[in-house]
Amino acid sequence: MGPGAGDVAMNERRAAILFLAPGLAIILLFFLLPVGASLLLSITDFDIYALADVHNVRVIAFRNYSQLLGDALFWKALGNTLYFAAVGGPLTVIVSLAMALLVNAKTARWKPLFRTIYFAPVVTTVVAVAVVWKYLYHPKFGLFNRGLELLHIPPIDFLGDPHWAMPAIILLSIWKNFGYTMIIFVAALQAIPEELYEAARIDGANAIQQFRHVTLPMLGPTFVFVGIITAIGFLQLFPEPYVMTGGGPVNATLSVVMLMYEQGFKFWKMGYAAAVAFLLFLVIGLATLLQLKAQKARV
Amino acid sequence: MNFKFQISNEKFKRVRETRICHFQFFIRNLKFLLLLTLACTRGPSPQEHLKFWGLGHEGEVVAQMLPEFERRTGIRVDVQQIPWSAAHEKLLTAYVGDATPDVAQMGNTWIPEFKAVGSLEPLDPFLMRSTIRQSDYFPGIWATNVVDNTVYGVPWYVDTRVMFYRTDLVPKPPRTWTEWVAEMQHVKDLRPNNYAILLPTNEYEQVEILAIGNGATLLNPSGTEGAFHDPHFVQALQFYVDMFRRGYAPVLSNTQVANVYQGFAQGDFAMYITGPWNVGEFRKRLPPTMNGRWMTTPMPAPRADLYPGTSMAGGASLIIFRDSKKKDAAWKLIEFLSEPAQQIRFYELTQDLPAHRDAWKVPAVANDPPLAAFRVQLEHVAPLPRVPEYEQIATDVAEDQEAVVRGRMTIEQMVADLDAKANRTLEKRRWVLARATSR
Numbered sequence: 013m014g015p016g017a018g019d020v021a022m023n024e025r026r027a028a029i030l031f032l033a034p035g036l037a038i039i040l041l042f043f044l045l046p047v048g049a050s051l052l053l054s055i056t057d058f059d060i061y062a063l064a065d066v067h068n069v070r071v072i073a074f075r076n077y078s079q080l081l082g083d084a085l086f087w088k089a090l091g092n093t094l095y096f097a098a099v100g101g102p103l104t105v106i107v108s109l110a111m112a113l114l115v116n117a118k119t120a121r122w123k124p125l126f127r128t129i130y131f132a133p134v135v136t137t138v139v140a141v142a143v144v145w146k147y148l149y150h151p152k153f154g155l156f157n158r159g160l161e162l163l164h165i166p167p168i169d170f171l172g173d174p175h176w177a178m179p180a181i182i183l184l185s186i187w188k189n190f191g192y193t194m195i196i197f198v199a200a201l202q203a204i205p206e207e208l209y210e211a212a213r214i215d216g217a218n219a220i221q222q223f224r225h226v227t228l229p230m231l232g233p234t235f236v237f238v239g240i241i242t243a244i245g246f247l248q249l250f251p252e253p254y255v256m257t258g259g260g261p262v263n264a265t266l267s268v269v270m271l272m273y274e275q276g277f278k279f280w281k282m283g284y285a286a287a288v289a290f291l292l293f294l295v296i297g298l299a300t301l302l303q304l305k306a307q308k309a310r311v
Numbered sequence: 312m313n314f315k316f317q318i319s320n321e322k323f324k325r326v327r328e329t330r331i332c333h334f335q336f337f338i339r340n341l342k343f344l345l346l347l348t349l350a351c352t353r354g355p356s357p358q359e360h361l362k363f364w365g366l367g368h369e370g371e372v373v374a375q376m377l378p379e380f381e382r383r384t385g386i387r388v389d390v391q392q393i394p395w396s397a398a399h400e401k402l403l404t405a406y407v408g409d410a411t412p413d414v415a416q417m418g419n420t421w422i423p424e425f426k427a428v429g430s431l432e433p434l435d436p437f438l439m440r441s442t443i444r445q446s447d448y449f450p451g452i453w454a455t456n457v458v459d460n461t462v463y464g465v466p467w468y469v470d471t472r473v474m475f476y477r478t479d480l481v482p483k484p485p486r487t488w489t490e491w492v493a494e495m496q497h498v499k500d501l502r503p504n505n506y507a508i509l510l511p512t513n514e515y516e517q518v519e520i521l522a523i524g525n526g527a528t529l530l531n532p533s534g535t536e537g538a539f540h541d542p543h544f545v546q547a548l549q550f551y552v553d554m555f556r557r558g559y560a561p562v563l564s565n566t567q568v569a570n571v572y573q574g575f576a577q578g579d580f581a582m583y584i585t586g587p588w589n590v591g592e593f594r595k596r597l598p599p600t601m602n603g604r605w606m607t608t609p610m611p612a613p614r615a616d617l618y619p620g621t622s623m624a625g626g627a628s629l630i631i632f633r634d635s636k637k638k639d640a641a642w643k644l645i646e647f648l649s650e651p652a653q654q655i656r657f658y659e660l661t662q663d664l665p666a667h668r669d670a671w672k673v674p675a676v677a678n679d680p681p682l683a684a685f686r687v688q689l690e691h692v693a694p695l696p697r698v699p700e701y702e703q704i705a706t707d708v709a710e711d712q713e714a715v716v717r718g719r720m721t722i723e724q725m726v727a728d729l730d731a732k733a734n735r736t737l738e739k740r741r742w743v744l745a746r747a748t749s750r
Contacts, residue, residue: 060699061743063407063428068743172566258396261566262513277400279703280428 054286076287089271097246100182108190112197131191142255145184171257174264181252193238200234236307243299268292361388362412367395372660380647386640406430411632413641419455419628424699431463432631437642443649451624451692464628466666471622471692472584473607473684480581484608486618491611495559498581508582511565512716515709521547523693524620525613534698535741537733539726555716572596587664590681607684624692700736707732
């Protein structure tokens, strides 16, 4: 290689750095620095006394974490969050796939209309939606209990009953979120070459066989993506219980993020809250890894 | 991994376009809002402009009282209403973000915490030359505003718990714990399938009222360690637990009680320890047949010579934030809202019990029979320990008492557990205090 070629490579590298710099700077400033700061925060006992005097902060190593692991409320919140994600996540994926298949069906009419309708909840503010659903779940005047009344079933206090509160929030979340993954599925379905179906039909495959052996395998990578973003989103449950139940009744809808918010902003135990955030980060990382592993094993 | 999402579809683009339209609409509205706020901020000079944060319903109705204050003093008051559910974090974050108002309403149990972070202005210098006199207030309520011998708040309205009871089932309201047990036994004998009293197992207030009524301090005098092993507390706890053991009270948390008012009207229970807001609720929600069949009475005392028993001091106070630049104007507002005439008007607007004793002399308050017990009780109230951590310790009390009532824990275990938990919670406080004294 001559000196000229080296210069070109050098220039290219410099150009690459120049182009990457703004993006990297933003990531550094708004992601890596805060993450590092909160990691540091999580090994201190930053609390209201620290507000009065910064010298009241002590570095306490992993005591926040050990305390957290011994805190029954944390395990309750983690259990609630996993329940929400394990039931709500797969249901969202199934519903959105079913809706994508319907919206994408050759015989379907008014496709754009339906796609817009199903997508509308995604672009609506979650707080507004939660307030409206709170009315729908009202034990006396809610639409759901009106329906039960017609079926002669006694009214259910959806948000006031510890057993019903989480299912009620799961139902709302599925309705709110499936449109987004549905659009991704629609896009993926449209990317499947028509020839594959043609070949399958020539081989005598019926609709179910076509779905199992053509559609599902072709959607493989999409499933990984959808599964991961749904899991990440669902593990960060917060606005729905914050608006609708406040974490109650008897902590039945207290999520990990909600616990973090309460510890951090209600009691101002910032060190403790940062430790909650990091444990949640680990849980989400683990969930993502497991899904990637599971997909790799299958594909 | 390769994700190929070729969203080539024309129709999907249209979905995105509608989003953009929404966005433009939002921007247009935003401009309008900006203009509006600009228009609103013009007015009198900033010198005469106070920011006041009111909480919940009180924050809503106080605006009706302010025109008179503005007319009298020429000071304009901007009231911002904050819902109670978000008030605590909103006040705290406002302090951290250097965005506190001049005056605010504050639950009086929060005062120790906001004092600890250094956000409150000491009011003693203002009180020395003021129309507000401590002697006009209920001593137990006033005490909730005092931390380390310094006054940080002026009571705005007051709150405590008394006993509501069915006059047809409890002919003679009990004055002592012994009489109380006898009355409960009487009710139980009359109607063996019902209960005598409702004590929701997840509410810590009942245990704490019995405990402070029995002379327990809950924490040691400096508020650095738990004092739950104190015999006064253990005795009160024993009395509380016995009410369940003997079948006087149902083992139910307040989420398991579908409708307190219906239960009370049906005679499911004949006594209920609760606060002033339920005077209005009982009138509104009990069926008309219950008219004249219920009344309130002060808390029974452990011994006859201690009657009436002590209850807890609740309510809300008005405070000035230390960062305020208009403290004199802020104090004028507090003085105005503390005038007996304004206290009466405030009672009419909110039905919150007035803090100023003179306001209790007007017929609407003085001649309302259920309020009489509150008037007596308010002279016998005591604050819960005034340390920032107490709210957390109180939730531990509620959790453990439920375990004892449900038979998962003994009284001895609960007392030891509460002391251990309180000592752990107060560890930072001990360290901070030790550091402050060593310097």
